[in-house]
Amino acid sequence: MNIASLVQGVAMISWLAVGAVVLVAVVRASRNQGIKGIGTAIILVLVVAILMTTVGAGLVFLQPEERGVVISAFAPKGYREEALQPGLRWVIPFAETVVKYPISKQTYTMSIAPQEGNIIGDDSVAARTEDGQEIYVDASVIFAVNPDKVTEVHIAWQDRYANDLVRPLARGVIRDAVSQYRVDEVVTTFRFDMVNQISTNLEAQLAENGLILVEFVLRNITFSEEYAHSVEQKQIAEQQALQAKFVVESKKQEAEQARQIAQGQADAVVIAAKGDAEARLIQAEAEANALELIAAALKDNPDLLTYQYITKLSPSIQVMLLPSGSPFLFPLPDLQSPEVPPVIE
Numbered sequence: 001m002n003i004a005s006l007v008q009g010v011a012m013i014s015w016l017a018v019g020a021v022v023l024v025a026v027v028r029a030s031r032n033q034g035i036k037g038i039g040t041a042i043i044l045v046l047v048v049a050i051l052m053t054t055v056g057a058g059l060v061f062l063q064p065e066e067r068g069v070v071i072s073a074f075a076p077k078g079y080r081e082e083a084l085q086p087g088l089r090w091v092i093p094f095a096e097t098v099v100k101y102p103i104s105k106q107t108y109t110m111s112i113a114p115q116e117g118n119i120i121g122d123d124s125v126a127a128r129t130e131d132g133q134e135i136y137v138d139a140s141v142i143f144a145v146n147p148d149k150v151t152e153v154h155i156a157w158q159d160r161y162a163n164d165l166v167r168p169l170a171r172g173v174i175r176d177a178v179s180q181y182r183v184d185e186v187v188t189t190f191r192f193d194m195v196n197q198i199s200t201n202l203e204a205q206l207a208e209n210g211l212i213l214v215e216f217v218l219r220n221i222t223f224s225e226e227y228a229h230s231v232e233q234k235q236i237a238e239q240q241a242l243q244a245k246f247v248v249e250s251k252k253q254e255a256e257q258a259r260q261i262a263q264g265q266a267d268a269v270v271i272a273a274k275g276d277a278e279a280r281l282i283q284a285e286a287e288a289n290a291l292e293l294i295a296a297a298l299k300d301n302p303d304l305l306t307y308q309y310i311t312k313l314s315p316s317i318q319v320m321l322l323p324s325g326s327p328f329l330f331p332l333p334d335l336q337s338p339e340v341p342p343v344i345e
Helices: 003-030 038-058 147-178 191-208 225-300 304-312
Strands: 059-062 066-072 087-090 096-102 106-110 125-128 134-145 211-223
Touching: 003 038, 003 059, 038 059, 059 066, 066 147, 096 147, 106 147, 125 147, 134 147, 147 191, 147 211, 191 211
Parallel strands: none
Antiparallel strands: 059 087, 066 096, 106 134, 125 134, 134 211
């Protein structure tokens, strides 16, 4: 509790004490009891009450977030030009009064939702775009009273600056800004540009009236039912087009995948055929080389063929029959006993 409130509380108690003493005096007098000394007490308590009331009327305590406009009967203009600063201040009792103004941040909200705005019900800003579409804007204006212009605000607006200044200014600036953009620009590419334009214009106009714009908040944009339905239909069509495009792309990818698989299989067949041909070529070349080597060996050693023939015979063969008149007669190695060499006829 500050000192000014304390003094005013003491003054109130003093007046209650005066009333109590007077009541006691009346009761005692009605009972024919002595009231000696009560008159002195009444005078004493009355003096204290008047003194505390006078001091209390002259003391003013301002919080750090407050400024005070002094309405004075002795000032030429009827008020002090300089506002009172925070702290305990003194004014002329009963000749001057102080009107307190907050300089802290305040918020004025205009919303389509009935319970969200400063005014109960739909208080959104109806505005028309450059292409003639009507939209509804929800917005909040965060502002503060300029501490250096508190007296000017009091003279021009008193405590009506929120409803009579901030609200109409904001609504007018919003409508002017929206009218410069198409409806598709308002909600997409130029939304931030529009907000910046509103903030700049609103800040300048509030400053001319002693207020400081802290921030402009664009809360929401609502379309008319007809336009919202057309936007919904357009979005559905775009989604369907995207879906159809996706299906086409999917089919293209499937066809490309099938083509690549077929191409891979064809390439594999070609590679396998080339491999077989190369293998056969290598085998033929090897066989030809082998035949050339055999021919060269037989040319230099004719008996080699007879030797190869004999080595290929089974060890169990003891007799061979040759056709009659055959010119071939091969001496075979011993098949049974070294003492009796076999003879082939």
